[in-house]
Amino acid sequence: xxxxxxxxxxxxxxxxxxxxxxxxxxxxxxxxxxxxxxxxxxxxxxxxxxxxxxxxxxxxxxxxxxxxxxxxxxxxxxxxxxxxxxxxxxxxxxxxxxxxxxxxxxxxxxxxxxxxxxxxxxxxxxxxxxxxxxxxxxxxxxxxx
Numbered sequence: 001x002x003x004x005x006x007x008x009x010x011x012x013x014x015x016x017x018x019x020x021x022x023x024x025x026x027x028x029x030x031x032x033x034x035x036x037x038x039x040x041x042x043x044x045x046x047x048x049x050x051x052x053x054x055x056x057x058x059x060x061x062x063x064x065x066x067x068x069x070x071x072x073x074x075x076x077x078x079x080x081x082x083x084x085x086x087x088x089x090x091x092x093x094x095x096x097x098x099x100x101x102x103x104x105x106x107x108x109x110x111x112x113x114x115x116x117x118x119x120x121x122x123x124x125x126x127x128x129x130x131x132x133x134x135x136x137x138x139x140x141x142x143x144x145x
Contacts, residue, residue: 002110
């Protein structure tokens with residue numbers, strides 16, 4: 001399971017150090033793809049395979065299913081950790097998430113999110129304002145604190 005938040009920088013070549021706690025779970029090769037809310041999602045190979053199987057099970061006759069699968073699969077890239085603990089984030093993914101220099105990596109249970117740090121901080125401010133309302137709705141779904 002992934003958790004915690006780390007701030008790092010992407011170098012001029014698009015390389016990012018992956019925290020050692022995350023690398024322990026991810027291994028040497030894993031998948032980075034377009035995420036939601038303007039960030040990137042990172043999956044270890046087992047989680048990615050399970051996600052792919054769920055996408056494959058969706059009926060392709062429905063347009064929303066096709067669009068959803070395309071979003072995650074078309075931009076997906078297998079990346080490899082180098083000897084310094086870095087990965088190269090492909091240019092199309094850096095562009096999608098507006099990743100230029102300062103990033104925040106966030107562990108979210110089964111995956112990691114990579115955020116442009118300014119976008120992350122802005123989104124955090126928005127969430128902080130509405131978290132109590134969200135918590136009430138989660139309680140209605142049986143998830144209480």
